[in-house]
Amino acid sequence: MGSDPIFPSGILLAAGASRRFGGNKLAHLLDGEPIALRAARALIAALPGAVAVTRPASPLRGPLETLGFRVIECARADEGMGASLAAGVAATRDAAGWVVALADMPFIRSATHEKIARAVAAGADLVAAGHRGERGHPVGIGRRFRDDLLALEGDAGARHIMRANPRLMRLIECDDAGVLRDIDTPADLPPPPGPPGTTPS
Numbered sequence: 001m002g003s004d005p006i007f008p009s010g011i012l013l014a015a016g017a018s019r020r021f022g023g024n025k026l027a028h029l030l031d032g033e034p035i036a037l038r039a040a041r042a043l044i045a046a047l048p049g050a051v052a053v054t055r056p057a058s059p060l061r062g063p064l065e066t067l068g069f070r071v072i073e074c075a076r077a078d079e080g081m082g083a084s085l086a087a088g089v090a091a092t093r094d095a096a097g098w099v100v101a102l103a104d105m106p107f108i109r110s111a112t113h114e115k116i117a118r119a120v121a122a123g124a125d126l127v128a129a130g131h132r133g134e135r136g137h138p139v140g141i142g143r144r145f146r147d148d149l150l151a152l153e154g155d156a157g158a159r160h161i162m163r164a165n166p167r168l169m170r171l172i173e174c175d176d177a178g179v180l181r182d183i184d185t186p187a188d189l190p191p192p193p194g195p196p197g198t199t200p201s
Contacts, residue, residue, distance in 0.1 A: 008097035008120045008140060010043045010050030010113065011088035012036075012069065013157075014060055015077035016104065025183055026060060026103050030190070035183060036060055037067065038106035043138075044068050046113035047099060053077075053088045080155025089149040096121065098149070100158065101138040107178030108138065116140040119172055126162055129179040130171040136179030 014026055014036050026036035037060075044050050044067050052069040054060050055077045064071050072091045076083035089098060097120040099113055112129050116138050119127045125142040128135045141149065141158060148161050162169050183189060 006096055006121050007047070008099050008117050009092040009095035010047030010099045010101065010117070011085065011092065012040055012043050012050060012052040012064075012101050012103055013081060013084050013088070014040070014058070014064070014103035015053050015055045015074050015084040016081070028183075028189070030106055034060070034063070035106045036103040037063055039101060039103045039108065040064055040067055040069065042106075042108055042110040043099075043101045043113050045110040047117055051088050051091050052103075053084045076153075079153060081157040082152035082154045085157055086150050086152040089146065093146060093150070095143065097140060097142045099138050099140050102182060104183045105137055105178065105181065106183070107181045109176050109178060112174045112176045112179060113138055115172060115174060119170065124170055125168040126165055127170045127172050128162070129174045129176070131174055131177050131179050133171075133173075134180055135171055137182075138179075 027034045030038055048068060050069055051072050052064045053072045053074050056073045056075060061071045072087050074084045074087040085100060099117045101113065116127055116129055120140040120142055124140060125144055127140040129138055130136060139158060145161055
C-alpha cells in the first residue's frame with residue numbers, strides 16, 4: 001500500500017534519548033525483540049517504504065534497514081521530537097501525507113496504522129487513532145501541513161499543529177488499546193511471565 005503515490009509515507013520516530021527509562025529503552029527486549037523493532041514491524045507492514053529517524057550511529061540502523069526502512073540519521077535529535085519529525089518529513093517531502101509512529105509504542109497493530117493511512121489518503125488533514133474516546137498514536141497529517149512540519153523544532157512534535165487546528169482534527173476509533181500504551185519508564189513494561197504452570201495475578 002505504501003508505495004502507491006496516493007498513500008501517505010510512514011515515519012517511525014526512533015531518535016529519543018530514553019532519559020526517563022534510565023537506559024536505551026528502544027533496545028530493551030520485549031518478548032525477545034527490541035521494543036523499537038516490534039513497533040517498526042507493525043508500521044512497515046502497513047506502509048512499505050516507511051522511513052525511520054534515528055540518532056547518529058544508532059545500533060538500530062542495520063535492523064531497521066533489514067526490515068525495509070530507509071533510515072534517516074538526525075543530527076539534531078537532542079533538540080527533541082520536533083527536530084526528528086522535521087527530518088523525516090524533509091526526507092519524504094513529496095509524500096501525499098504522513099503517518100507518524102513512535103518507536104516506544106510497540107503494542108499498536110499494523111491494521112491501526114493502515115486505518116490512519118487510509119483516512120489521510122481519503123483527504124483527512126489531521127487524524128489520530130483513538131481508543132474508547134481517548135486520543136493516542138499514530139497520527140496522520142495531510143500534505144497541506146508540510147511546511148509547518150518542516151519548520152518544527154524542539155520537543156513539541158506535531159502537537160501544536162493539532163491544537164491550532166481543532167476543526168480539522170478527526171479522532172478515529174480503533175479497537176486497539178495499544179494506541180494508548182507507550183513505554184517511558186521500566187514500570188510501563190509488561191510484567192515478566194511467571195514460572196510454568198502459573199497464571200498472572
